[in-house]
Amino acid sequence: MTIQETQNRVDVWINEIGQRYFNELTNMAVLTEEVGELARLFARVYGEQSFKVPMTKEEIKAKLGEEMADVLFVLICLANQTGIDLTAEFEKSLKKKTQRDKARHANNEKLK
Secondary structure (H helix, E strand, C coil), X not given: CCHHHHHHHHHHHHHHCCCCCCCHHHHHXXXXXXXXXXXXXXXXXXXXXXXXXXXXXXXXXXXXXXXXXXXXHHHHHHHHHHCCCHXXXXXXXXXXXXXXHHHHHHCCHXXX
């Protein structure tokens, strides 16, 4: 599925199942909440925090995927609401990063 197809599927889902988009400020708050849930999981899996109830590797992978998908869904909602073509913006971002960072990363001793 392309990014544009994903944006279209989210729009169809919102209009058929979700009834309508939450307003942009609400969705920004929801995005922040979802990123926080992902950050909490990372702190426990890769950081120094511990789980209250241990999780298996399979459960962790499933939960990471679920939280990342939640972040993506809300981000796509915000893009749809504000008329952003994420495919075009991603292409511009990748081009910018390529031009800006190619030599910088190649010459970074920490990355060798």
